[in-house]
Amino acid sequence: MKNVNASIITIGDELLIGQTIDTNSAWIAQELNKIGVWVQRRVAVGDVWDDIWNALDAESKDSDIILITGGLGPTADDITKPLLCKYFGGKFVVNEDVLKHVNYLFEKVYRRPGPMLERNLKQAEVPDVCTVLHNARGTAPGMLFEKDGKLFASMPGVPHEMKGLMTNEVLPRIPKYFKLPFIIHRTAFTMGTGESMIAEKIKDFENSLPEHIKLAYLPGYGMVKLRLTAKGDDKEKMEKELDEKFAVLKELVSEWLVSDIDENLAMVVQKILKEKNKTIGTAESCTGGYIAHLITSNSGSSVGFKGSIVSYANDIKERMLGVTDKTLRSVGAVSEETVIQMVKGAVEKLQVDFAVATSGIMGPDGGSEEKPVGTVWIAAGNKTKVETVKLAFRFDRERNIEMTAHAALNFLRKFILANS
Numbered sequence: 001m002k003n004v005n006a007s008i009i010t011i012g013d014e015l016l017i018g019q020t021i022d023t024n025s026a027w028i029a030q031e032l033n034k035i036g037v038w039v040q041r042r043v044a045v046g047d048v049w050d051d052i053w054n055a056l057d058a059e060s061k062d063s064d065i066i067l068i069t070g071g072l073g074p075t076a077d078d079i080t081k082p083l084l085c086k087y088f089g090g091k092f093v094v095n096e097d098v099l100k101h102v103n104y105l106f107e108k109v110y111r112r113p114g115p116m117l118e119r120n121l122k123q124a125e126v127p128d129v130c131t132v133l134h135n136a137r138g139t140a141p142g143m144l145f146e147k148d149g150k151l152f153a154s155m156p157g158v159p160h161e162m163k164g165l166m167t168n169e170v171l172p173r174i175p176k177y178f179k180l181p182f183i184i185h186r187t188a189f190t191m192g193t194g195e196s197m198i199a200e201k202i203k204d205f206e207n208s209l210p211e212h213i214k215l216a217y218l219p220g221y222g223m224v225k226l227r228l229t230a231k232g233d234d235k236e237k238m239e240k241e242l243d244e245k246f247a248v249l250k251e252l253v254s255e256w257l258v259s260d261i262d263e264n265l266a267m268v269v270q271k272i273l274k275e276k277n278k279t280i281g282t283a284e285s286c287t288g289g290y291i292a293h294l295i296t297s298n299s300g301s302s303v304g305f306k307g308s309i310v311s312y313a314n315d316i317k318e319r320m321l322g323v324t325d326k327t328l329r330s331v332g333a334v335s336e337e338t339v340i341q342m343v344k345g346a347v348e349k350l351q352v353d354f355a356v357a358t359s360g361i362m363g364p365d366g367g368s369e370e371k372p373v374g375t376v377w378i379a380a381g382n383k384t385k386v387e388t389v390k391l392a393f394r395f396d397r398e399r400n401i402e403m404t405a406h407a408a409l410n411f412l413r414k415f416i417l418a419n420s
Helices: 024-034 049-062 080-087 096-110 118-124 159-170 195-201 203-208 235-252 265-276 290-296 314-321 325-330 336-350 397-419
Strands: 005-011 038-045 065-069 092-094 125-127 131-133 142-147 150-155 182-191 213-219 223-232 257-259 280-284 305-310 354-360 375-381 386-392
Touching: 005 024, 005 049, 024 038, 024 065, 024 159, 024 182, 038 049, 049 065, 049 080, 049 150, 080 125, 080 142, 080 150, 092 096, 096 118, 118 125, 125 142, 131 159, 142 159, 150 159, 182 235, 182 265, 195 203, 195 213, 195 223, 203 235, 213 235, 223 235, 257 265, 265 290, 265 397, 280 290, 280 336, 280 397, 290 305, 290 397, 305 314, 305 336, 314 325, 314 336, 325 336, 336 354, 336 375, 336 386, 354 397, 375 397, 386 397
Parallel strands: 005 038, 005 065, 065 150, 280 305, 280 354
Antiparallel strands: 092 125, 131 142, 142 150, 182 223, 182 257, 213 223, 354 375, 375 386
């Protein structure tokens, strides 16, 4: 079966200078992949007429679907709509449905005083050669064009609006234009070793994979995800073969395996807590609440997570967690004794079954010969037992914090499994 390929073109100077991070492309690619469309390229261009025009020419040569985000607002730098009108040889007309929707938003939803501006009313002007896509979440409509057997969809750059248009208007139309293959993934989530060690362990397995099954290494903060991908038109046959290969892969990496689905580490911990009906809390110094942030970023985290004490200063460690002055004076905040007392204090104060604690030197300053930047102590425990580990990172402050948080979550995960 012929592959159906897509290109994503994101428009905006703010993307090129790093003022805005492009999260749209990642989300769009994931959704396209689910329906069997392979994203071939992602291209970012500024608010420059010729650059946008050339990107449309270039991507339409190789891709069947071209998805465009950005440049549809009411200000002078939003040039996508007039450019598309000229590119596809159309002229502007007022779409009454869009005009009605814009009026509704300003009168009933935004409730802004005074008359609507002319530039807002112009949002209802669209090329007469497009299919208008209803944007229920904003004033700028999406637009669908066809040219030489290729499908072009233009959407606002605002992620909330773009997601609504993709979900309700664009994705349901694609299967009507193209016969799509199935793309199936299986993902193994590992922690505890690097990708080079894993690659050496599974090299024979990787070399034995058939051409239609691909293996990808996806390294992260102290973790490696291994993704098997199969593509074809016989879904049942593909799933059977992929499951057989995946079972072999999981056995090969079993000593480092955290999960056999594509999920984050905090979600893995959350599922364990739900299954065992247990609760956790965090006592954080060097991570500054980042572990709690990772946990609460997942919906449903309130089932097992009760709270956090961010004891950044020593006096908070003493007053809130019961770390003794003697400990802080004799061995310091970054020590095994301190994190042990932090865990015990968190279990008591937060009334949880398990707690994890972190204390370390994230940098770039604060290190010493005895305790250089990147020195971290982690403890996990319950009412009767506490275990600790000392780690040494070598990165910048941001990455040291992220590495510590993920290491702490994994240490807590293993402690819960061993002590429930």
